[in-house]
Amino acid sequence: MKALIVFGALLLSTPLYAAQLVLELGASTRTWQTEELLKHPDARTVQIAEDVSYKKPMSYRAVPLTSLLTGIQPDDHLQAVALDGFAAEMPAAPLLNKSGARAWLAIEDPTKPWPSLGEGKSSAGPFYLVWTDPQAGHISPEQWPYAVATIKRLSAVAERFPALLPAPNLAKDDPINKGFALFQKNCLACHRLNGAGDAQFGPDLNIPFNPTEYFSGDFLKRYIRDPQGMRHWPQGKMPGFSAAVLPDSELDLLVGYLKHMAGRKQPLAP
Structure with a gap:
């Protein structure tokens, strides 16, 4: 019984990293766990001045999308699919920008959850595509998908x-x-x-x-x-x-x- 109590206490004190992001970029499929992304060598804290979903400034731990889109070319087409069925169709070129409007994958840390998007709603996590300097690229609100589960390379619409x-x-x-x-x-x-x-x-x-x-x-x-x-x-x-x-x-x-x-x-x- 004592061992069970100790084991239970360890479970409660250990962060859970259950969320995963699936990247289907052609010949290969890669699944990233939350913990891996938070520890990604290119991860950094980004400040979003006008967050589309939260309607206020936000700060996120995020990885530049260019670091995850292995093998993707500017003329490719991508689709980001959210947990609720939202499916954002996006040309790859803007997502590969390293200056101007730049795309980031924000990662929700289970130990520091993001706020709810409204009464009775969940947060924008576990993964949220955000942009720095979006005005420079004429980025649409639909290009800010949240609760992202999968990013796929597909043929054009x-x-x-x-x-x-x-x-x-x-x-x-x-x-x-x-x-x-x-x-x-x-x-x-x-x-x-x-x-x-x-x-x-x-x-x-x-x-x-x-x-x-x-x-x-x-x-x-x-x-x-x-x-x-x-x-x-x-x-x-x-x-x-x-x-x-x-x-x-x-x-x-x-x-x-x-x-x-x-x-x-x-x-x-x-």
Whole structure:
């Protein structure tokens, strides 16, 4: 009995490092444990002046993402998948920056847990992709995935999900195609369209109805700017996209793509 008590006391006094991050970067898969990442030789404390999730300055122990993305090239495409089904689609180039807007993997130390994201919510841990100097790279809120479980190298969105593509006769620099690029950056992490996409989070944006079909006038743009100001509910998770993040010109392009896709509905697979 005494041995059991001593063993139990040791368990209680020993930090638990249960969280793990899986990197699927092509030919190899690497699983990192929390303890390993906290002890990574490139780990350092970073100060985030305007944290997207916490809405205040934050300090994290973090590893530059470049130190973890072994073998990744700037023209590769990555997807960060969170525990709740959020799936951020990200070109690799910004993640490999070593100056300007720089990506970091923040690691939650179980002995020093981060604060909750709100009443009844967990923290942004165990792993959170944060940015220093994000303004320099025009980084979107959707490029700050938290509760990250897996980072994968995948083929480009257009190759994986042809149901998202605008009409093929459009020029590469057509405003609709520019809107499609913005949709990938700002919307696809949470939403599917025509049933296409990996997100398990928000509603489909074309089936059965496209938001351009039921938001009249400028209400869709107002909703994108301030979701809670248009439809308030306690569990609402959609972030607002300010003009600093999504300028009016880009918002117009995004809505233009959605409107275009309302005429390109595809039946969902049974």
